[in-house]
Amino acid sequence: MNNSIQSYKASVLEQRSINNKNLQSWLLSAPSLFWLTLFFSIPYFIVVIYSLLVPGIYEVKFQFSLQAFREVLSGVYFKPFFLSFRLALFTTVICILLGYPVAYLIARSSEKWKNFLLVLIIIPFWTNFIIRIFSWRIFLSSGGVLNDVLLKLGLINSPLEIIRTDLAVIIVMVYVYLPYMILPLYSVIEKIDFTLLDAAMDLGANERKAFFKVTLPLTSEGLFAGSILVFIPALGAYIIPQLMGNQNSLYIGQVITYKIKNIPRNWPMASALSIVMLILIAAILLTAYSLYIRKVSRKRYEIRQNI
Amino acid sequence: MKSGRIYKNLNLTVFTLVIVFLYIPILILIIFSFNNSKIVAGWQGFTFKYYQLLFQNTQIKLAFQHTLLIALLSTFVSTVLGVLAALGLENKRFTGRKVMNALVYVPLIMPDILMGVSLALLFNFLRVETGMITVFIAHVTFCLSYTIIVVQSRLKGFDNSLIEAAMDLGAKPWLIFWKVKFPLIIPGIIAAALLAFTLSIDDFIITFFTSGRGFDTLPIYVEGAIRRGTITTINALSTLMIGFTLFLVVITKRVRKLLL
Numbered sequence: 001m002n003n004s005i006q007s008y009k010a011s012v013l014e015q016r017s018i019n020n021k022n023l024q025s026w027l028l029s030a031p032s033l034f035w036l037t038l039f040f041s042i043p044y045f046i047v048v049i050y051s052l053l054v055p056g057i058y059e060v061k062f063q064f065s066l067q068a069f070r071e072v073l074s075g076v077y078f079k080p081f082f083l084s085f086r087l088a089l090f091t092t093v094i095c096i097l098l099g100y101p102v103a104y105l106i107a108r109s110s111e112k113w114k115n116f117l118l119v120l121i122i123i124p125f126w127t128n129f130i131i132r133i134f135s136w137r138i139f140l141s142s143g144g145v146l147n148d149v150l151l152k153l154g155l156i157n158s159p160l161e162i163i164r165t166d167l168a169v170i171i172v173m174v175y176v177y178l179p180y181m182i183l184p185l186y187s188v189i190e191k192i193d194f195t196l197l198d199a200a201m202d203l204g205a206n207e208r209k210a211f212f213k214v215t216l217p218l219t220s221e222g223l224f225a226g227s228i229l230v231f232i233p234a235l236g237a238y239i240i241p242q243l244m245g246n247q248n249s250l251y252i253g254q255v256i257t258y259k260i261k262n263i264p265r266n267w268p269m270a271s272a273l274s275i276v277m278l279i280l281i282a283a284i285l286l287t288a289y290s291l292y293i294r295k296v297s298r299k300r301y302e303i304r305q306n307i
Numbered sequence: 308m309k310s311g312r313i314y315k316n317l318n319l320t321v322f323t324l325v326i327v328f329l330y331i332p333i334l335i336l337i338i339f340s341f342n343n344s345k346i347v348a349g350w351q352g353f354t355f356k357y358y359q360l361l362f363q364n365t366q367i368k369l370a371f372q373h374t375l376l377i378a379l380l381s382t383f384v385s386t387v388l389g390v391l392a393a394l395g396l397e398n399k400r401f402t403g404r405k406v407m408n409a410l411v412y413v414p415l416i417m418p419d420i421l422m423g424v425s426l427a428l429l430f431n432f433l434r435v436e437t438g439m440i441t442v443f444i445a446h447v448t449f450c451l452s453y454t455i456i457v458v459q460s461r462l463k464g465f466d467n468s469l470i471e472a473a474m475d476l477g478a479k480p481w482l483i484f485w486k487v488k489f490p491l492i493i494p495g496i497i498a499a500a501l502l503a504f505t506l507s508i509d510d511f512i513i514t515f516f517t518s519g520r521g522f523d524t525l526p527i528y529v530e531g532a533i534r535r536g537t538i539t540t541i542n543a544l545s546t547l548m549i550g551f552t553l554f555l556v557v558i559t560k561r562v563r564k565l566l567l
Contacts (some may be wrong), residue, residue: 028395236418
């Protein structure tokens with residue numbers, strides 16, 4: 001009897017301490033919770049509201065209308081979406097093709113070299129984002145260094161028009177997003193137990209088979225993380241197409257920006273297109289494992305920490 | 308055996324190509340900042356002229372001050388909020404854990420343009436004039452997720468026996484926090500602050516959507532200059548910015564090494 005009262009008391013006390021701790025957690029989280037709700041979540045509600053309004057010249061008119069979505073469905077914006085999707089896909093694939101060998105080489109080099117090679121890869125990404133894009137304009141422009149060299153060597157007769165093409169956009173996209181592929185790949189390749197590869201080859205697999213049957217499956221997580229980290233931001237690319245691309249074929253990021261920045265402003269259209277982009281991203285993420293999301297986000301933060 | 312070597316050579320070739328790919332544009336940019344020519348064309352001789360012009364340019368000076376001010380303010384606020392939230396999230400039975408995790412991780416995966424657009428819409432809806440305040444709010448918003456996660460990961464490696472020892476010795480909770488826990492998580496706090504600072508000075512897209520006319524940060528100024536074609540001093544400015552970031556990174560690594 002006495003015992004059970006005591007244990008009841010203890011459990012009440014324990015519950016009270018859990019409740020106290022919980023309250024404390026709420027209080028500590030409150031400022032961030034408030035900030036992110038106000039400046040991250042609520043803005044998306046406003047995007048939804050604005051997408052259902054009527055555009056004015058500068059501001060929206062607070063009148064309900066489905067015009068923006070009707071326009072979206074009419075297919076006028078199919079091309080920019082397609083271009084952005086294609087750009088994101090190409091960027092991701094090229095990043096994998098370049099990033100995998102690089103990550104593999106770094107991960108398999110000796111401890112002494114590893115850090116040096118990693119730093120060598122990362123240093124360019126410490127440079128400001130805009131300046132990295134600008135440096136490519138100088139390099140690729142028609143009076144730029146690349147054309148100069150090629151002309152002097154007699155390899156071409158007239159300057160190549162690389163800038164203002166989709167090719168220039170892809171080159172710079174790869175340039176900017178490559179570390180987001182290399183670093184996650186590096187971290188998974190580094191963890192591979194390479195005796196497994198030896199075992200596979202002892203059992204008669206050739207190098208190629210061993211790669212596809214052992215190495216690749218073991219690194220799929222990094223491949224997946226890297227692909228998401230490249231593909232999704234690439235889908236929303238605005239400034240790289242703006243500075244490197246052909247202004248006659250706009251990407252969706254440019255279309256959205258023009259709707260907001262150019263007059264007459266079309267806030268509802270920009271909102272509707274943002275919603276379509278959000279839905280696309282959600283679909284991509286959901287088809288991929290929702291379980292992976294946290295892991296991937298963590299990777300991105302790890303990468304940012306290194307850059 | 309032989310095929311193994313082929314693969315190794317392939318890796319090495321790709322690696323070398325990637326290194327060339329990564330460094331060439333930046334090196335050319337640095338070299339051409341000393342080129343005595345108004346347009347980007349062949350080498351016309353060495354000059355410091357554009358560096359001198361740079362220091363006379365009041366717009367650039369102003370943009371630099373704005374960048375620094377925003378970076379310092381948003382770093383301070385996002386770090387303080389981040390530390391508090393990370394301490395709150397330490398509690399495994401916290402009932403708001405799921406909501407907080409969603410709010411922390413989802414912004415990380417969103418393309419910058421969506422955060423920029425949605426914030427622009429918020430400020431338009433609230434009829435807030437865009438400028439310093441709105442840029443500051445935006446920067447805190449995208450730095451916050453990062454600072455929370457950095458401090459959180461430092462707290463995960465925390466040795467709780469130290470707290471228990473202090474409690475056994477009769478220390479009050481408040482005293483335990485300031486004398487035991489806080490000193491131990493300082494490296495995490497500094498790492499978070501440095502990350503927030505570099506994110507803030509690097510940002511273009513979100514600033515582009517939330518800054519009004521007349522409030523340029525350096526990236527915004529550079530983009531405008533590229534668009535207007537007044538790029539004579541931009542090479543020099545870029546070279547200095549590269550130098551500045553490298554300096555910052557070296558300092559960061561030093562500080563980290565000292566503290567960890």
